[in-house]
Amino acid sequence: MTNRSVVVSIEVDAAPSLAFDVFTTQMDRWWLRGPKHRFQAPWNGTLVFEPGPAGRLFEQYADGTAFVIGRVLRWAPGERIVLSWRLPSFADAEVTEVDIRFDAIEGGTRVSVEHRGWDALRSDHPARHGMQGRDYEYMKANLWAENLTSLKQYLVQQDHRS
Amino acid sequence: MSNTITPYITVKGAASAIEFYKKAFGAVESAPRYTEPGGRVGHAEFSIGGARIMLADEHPEIGVLSPQSLGGSPTMFHLTVADAGATVARAAAAGASILRAVQEQPYGERSGTIEDPFGHRWMVATHVEDVSNEELQKRVGDTYQIS
Numbered sequence: 001m002t003n004r005s006v007v008v009s010i011e012v013d014a015a016p017s018l019a020f021d022v023f024t025t026q027m028d029r030w031w032l033r034g035p036k037h038r039f040q041a042p043w044n045g046t047l048v049f050e051p052g053p054a055g056r057l058f059e060q061y062a063d064g065t066a067f068v069i070g071r072v073l074r075w076a077p078g079e080r081i082v083l084s085w086r087l088p089s090f091a092d093a094e095v096t097e098v099d100i101r102f103d104a105i106e107g108g109t110r111v112s113v114e115h116r117g118w119d120a121l122r123s124d125h126p127a128r129h130g131m132q133g134r135d136y137e138y139m140k141a142n143l144w145a146e147n148l149t150s151l152k153q154y155l156v157q158q159d160h161r162s
Numbered sequence: 163m164s165n166t167i168t169p170y171i172t173v174k175g176a177a178s179a180i181e182f183y184k185k186a187f188g189a190v191e192s193a194p195r196y197t198e199p200g201g202r203v204g205h206a207e208f209s210i211g212g213a214r215i216m217l218a219d220e221h222p223e224i225g226v227l228s229p230q231s232l233g234g235s236p237t238m239f240h241l242t243v244a245d246a247g248a249t250v251a252r253a254a255a256a257g258a259s260i261l262r263a264v265q266e267q268p269y270g271e272r273s274g275t276i277e278d279p280f281g282h283r284w285m286v287a288t289h290v291e292d293v294s295n296e297e298l299q300k301r302v303g304d305t306y307q308i309s
Contacts, residue, residue: 006204007197011190138196138204145194 004133005116006141010148012109014155016102017078019109022155023100024049024081027057030154032147040067040088051075057083070098078102085115089126096120111151113144169239170216172228173280176203179217182279183208186253187241189215210241229281238275238283246288250274253286268301269293 012019022030028047035043038059045059045067055072067088074082085098096117103110118136121127128136173179183189192214193207202219209215220228229235243249247264254260257279264274264286273287293301299308 005199008194009197010194134198137198141196141204145196148194 004119004137005114006137007112007114008141008144008148009110009112010145010152011105012111012152012155013159014108016104016109019111019151019155020078020081020102022158023102023111023151024051026154030147030151032150037143037147039069070095073097087127090121094121094125111148113148115140115144168214168216169237170218171282172220172226173217173282174220174228174230175280176206176217176219179278179280180206180208182256182258183210183215185256186258186278187243187249211243213241215239235282238285240285240287242287242289244288246272246274246286249286250276253278253284258284266290269298 014022027049031037031047033043035041038045038047040059040061042061045061048058048060048066050056050058050072053072053075055075056068057070057072058066058068060066068086070084070086072081072083074080079102081098081100083098083100085096086094096115099114099116101110101112101114103112118140123132129139131139180189180191180195184191187210189208189210191206192209195206196204198204202221203217204221205216205218207214207216218226220226220231222231241249250258250260250264253276258276260274260276261283262275264272266272267287270289270291270293271287272290273285275283275285277283295308302308
């Protein structure tokens with residue numbers, strides 16, 4: 001796996017342990033909806049993050065089927081998760097990797113996502129939508145940025161509720 | 163229709179610049195930060211009391227350079243705070259140079275000017291009073307004409 005990647009990070013007003021728990025156990029609540037962000041038609045699946053070192057991340061559909069996005073490669077509660085990451089358009093051997101870190105900062109947590117391995121995808125791969133190199137990496141980074149922003153806002157709402 | 167102007171600054175060392183602006187001005191990082199392979203910050207945002215500023219590291223290959231590479235900046239930020247003296251002292255403690263100490267200005271502000279460690283200049287000001295043109299003319303005498 002090669003090392004082209006963009007790291008997207010955000011500061012959230014929650015301790016690392018809480019940010020980690022909300023990231024994993026409530027992913028379907030904060031991950032944005034619709035074809036741009038969800039994985040497979042009819043775009044109404046539920047994101048399920050099975051916790052633990054042997055866990056998986058998948059999208060569950062009403063008809064009982066599921067699409068497995070990835071498997072946990074490294075599980076350090078409150079600190080770090082490394083996941084394999086596939087999209088429905090990937091061939092069996094094609095896989096990328098997502099590395100999520102939860103670093104304590106003053107007053108909260110810096111959540112950083114490194115999504116790497118994109119140059120394993122051929123230049124005409126449908127997942128690239130015609131984009132290469134930095135253009136493609138920034139498009140992917142934007143998608144993560146939107147979801148991390150949603151996570152940040154979701155954590156604020158949870159905070160007000162409690 | 164209302165427009166928004168958001169300054170987009172270039173610095174050598176965006177990650178440490180954000181830390182400086184937090185310490186000096188009480189900035190908060192207000193949007194996701196993009197870090198490229200190799201560690202350059204491609205985009206970040208912070209806000210000072212609700213005023214947004216975007217920033218990135220230098221990208222010389224596309225002509226994006228900071229004041230330190232250009233030999234200075236023609237632009238200055240005017241920052242209004244509750245206590246200009248305290249803010250300038252905090253900025254200096256965090257590594258800024260004081261170009262003009264904070265003092266009462268004839269136009270109704272207490273203000274001073276600093277250069278931050280990344281080459282950007284800030285006029286840090288606290289509003290003291292509203293000064294009419296007539297009153298200002300009286301105070302500055304013949305120094306300049308106010309029309």
